[in-house]
Amino acid sequence: xxxxxxxxxxxxxxxxxxxxxxxxxxxxxxxxxxxxxxxxxxxxxxxxxxxxxxxxxxxxxxxxxxxxxxxxxxxxxxxxxxxxxxxxxxxxxxxxxxxxxxxxxxxxxxxx
Numbered sequence: 001x002x003x004x005x006x007x008x009x010x011x012x013x014x015x016x017x018x019x020x021x022x023x024x025x026x027x028x029x030x031x032x033x034x035x036x037x038x039x040x041x042x043x044x045x046x047x048x049x050x051x052x053x054x055x056x057x058x059x060x061x062x063x064x065x066x067x068x069x070x071x072x073x074x075x076x077x078x079x080x081x082x083x084x085x086x087x088x089x090x091x092x093x094x095x096x097x098x099x100x101x102x103x104x105x106x107x108x109x110x111x112x
């Protein structure tokens with residue numbers, strides 16, 4: 001029974017996260033419509049799609065590698081280090097996207 005409760009809690013967390021992503025996108029839609037020109041919205045959509053695909057590939061590889069080494073590790077301290085490194089790599093990946101995103105938009109607007 002405890003396993004079922006833990007599974008339900010984990011599922012609920014992911015469901016809430018997915019719901020929040022959809023709600024935030026819906027709430028930002030009027031902002032996008034009022035602020036962005038059609039060409040700018042096209043650029044934003046293209047970059048968002050590109051970032052989605054690149055991040056999906058990166059995250060899948062990171063999760064796979066983390067899982068592999070996490071279950072191979074015997075010592076609890078090693079497992080904590082592996083999880084910590086996973087978070088650091090994910091943070092660095094997101095940081096690169098946040099820093100270089102405005103540069104990509106400027107280059108696309110200016111025609112490279």
